[in-house]
Amino acid sequence: MIKFANVQFWVHDHDAALAFYTRKLGWEVRADTTVEGWDFRWLVVGPPGQDEIGLVLMKIPGPPMLDEATSAQLAELVAKGVGGTLFLETDDCQASYDELSARGVEFNDPPTEQPYGIDTSFRDPSGNNVRLTQILEFSLDRGR
Amino acid sequence: MVPPVRHLLRAKDLADGYYFEPLTVSDLARAAGLSPAHFSREFRRAFGEAPHQYLLTRRLERAAALLRNTDRPVTEICFAVGLTSIGSFTTSFRRVYGLPPLAYRESFPPARRLIRIPLCMAQAYGRRENRTFREAGPTETSLTSAGTKEER
Numbered sequence: 215m216i217k218f219a220n221v222q223f224w225v226h227d228h229d230a231a232l233a234f235y236t237r238k239l240g241w242e243v244r245a246d247t248t249v250e251g252w253d254f255r256w257l258v259v260g261p262p263g264q265d266e267i268g269l270v271l272m273k274i275p276g277p278p279m280l281d282e283a284t285s286a287q288l289a290e291l292v293a294k295g296v297g298g299t300l301f302l303e304t305d306d307c308q309a310s311y312d313e314l315s316a317r318g319v320e321f322n323d324p325p326t327e328q329p330y331g332i333d334t335s336f337r338d339p340s341g342n343n344v345r346l347t348q349i350l351e352f353s354l355d356r357g358r
Numbered sequence: 359m360v361p362p363v364r365h366l367l368r369a370k371d372l373a374d375g376y377y378f379e380p381l382t383v384s385d386l387a388r389a390a391g392l393s394p395a396h397f398s399r400e401f402r403r404a405f406g407e408a409p410h411q412y413l414l415t416r417r418l419e420r421a422a423a424l425l426r427n428t429d430r431p432v433t434e435i436c437f438a439v440g441l442t443s444i445g446s447f448t449t450s451f452r453r454v455y456g457l458p459p460l461a462y463r464e465s466f467p468p469a470r471r472l473i474r475i476p477l478c479m480a481q482a483y484g485r486r487e488n489r490t491f492r493e494a495g496p497t498e499t500s501l502t503s504a505g506t507k508e509e510r
Contacts, residue, residue, distance in 0.1 A: 226360045286361075293364040294404060295371070299478065323375030328477055329427075335478060337371065341364050345478055352474075354427075 220258060222270040223300070224292050225340045228255055231271045234339050235259040238317045244268045261302075269300065292340050299343040307332040307348035327357035365390045366404045369397070373413045374481055377420055378440045383409050411488045417441055418454050419485040425463040432459045454486050 225231040235241045236259065244258040245268070258268040274292065276285045291297060304310040307325045311334050315321060325334045325348075333347035350356065369386040386409050387397035401409045417439040424435045436447040452458050457465060 230360075289359075290361050290363055293361040293367065295367045301476065321375075322371040326477070330474065330476075333477065335375070337367070340360060341367050343478065345476060347476070 218267050220268040220270045221300070222272050223338070223340070223342045224274050224288060224297055225271045225338070225342070226274060226289060226292065227339070228257055228271060228273050230339045232257060232259070235269070235271065238319050239314065240317070241269075292342065295337065295341045295343060297340070297342045299345055302344060302346045304346055304348050307334060307346060310346060310348075329354055329356055331356075363404045365392070366397075366401050369401060369409065370405065370412065373409070373416050377413065377416045378438060380440060380442075381413060383413070386413065407487065414450060415454065415485050415488050416481070418451055419481060421447070421451060421459070422455055422462065423480060423484060425459055426466050435459070450488070453489050 223231075232243070232246075236243060239261075241259045241261050244260050244265075245256055246258075247256045248254070249256075255273065257271045259271060260268040274280070274285055274289050276282060279285075280288065311321060311325050314336075319336050322335045322337065325332050330352055331348045331350040333345060335343060335345045337343055369390040372386055372389045373381065383398060384394050386401075387394040390397050390401070392400060398409055401412070405412065407415075420439045421435050421441075424430055424438065425432075428435075430438070432448075433444055436442075436444050441447045448458055451462070455462050
């Protein structure tokens with residue numbers, strides 16, 4: 215059997231990302247290990263209550279991992295919002311929206327009814343997209 | 359260091375998230391923290407099209423979704439996506455989607471109208487570039503997804 219262990223986002227700044235995911239989202243730190251000689255930090259966060267999956271916050275590397283030009287391109291692409299999307303579920307979209315807004319998360323859109331449920335979205339400081347959905351029984355009459 | 363384009367993304371997100379409000383390019387510029395003239399130039403450089411075009415095509419994409427997925431009247435849909443003139447809505451819809459709104463709706467058999475994908479994906483892939491010329495006929499790709507229907 216194969217399962218998800220960790221998924222990964224590129225970030226521009228470890229500390230800004232860590233502050234966002236822990237203080238604003240309220241997530242836990244699963245791992246935070248720095249390898250001095252490599253300028254490498256293995257930083258993994260995740261939501262309380264779901265220990266088995268983590269989000270790796272990986273700093274966009276420079277040389278020798280990536281040459282300067284590639285590193286700058288990647289940094290630019292992530293900041294443009296095309297780095298990827300994390301799809302999260304909640305049991306109460308409005309409550310999560312209210313709670314996270316109060317903690318300083320700036321949402322892109324208000325909770326909106328869709329045939330598949332109620333959802334909203336926000337971005338982390340680097341521009342990575344996070345979609346937050348309350349799954350409901352599929353209904354064509356919702357969100358019309 | 360976060361590249362400055364991150365601020366332009368806030369403007370794009372505002373258009374995607376609040377297209378139904380009476381947004382203008384000035385509002386988008388404010389979200390990016392730039393003056394309107396400077397903003398339009400920078401937005402175009404970052405995303406390949408002018409901000410007013412992006413906002414318009416976002417509104418048209420949402421209108422197309424409402425035409426496919428609902429039976430709401432065209433006038434209502436026009437206002438629901440933040441547009442204020444039925445005449446220019448019809449004109450730009452036809453230019454971008456190749457058919458007037460009602461004909462577009464009718465070109466989708468009910469069972470094929472709806473695809474189960476998340477809204478953000480529908481927004482990203484369903485939006486079409488604005489067109490300058492009227493050469494194009496109906497070209498909407500048939501929205502089939504292996505027997506499923508509706509967006510999720």
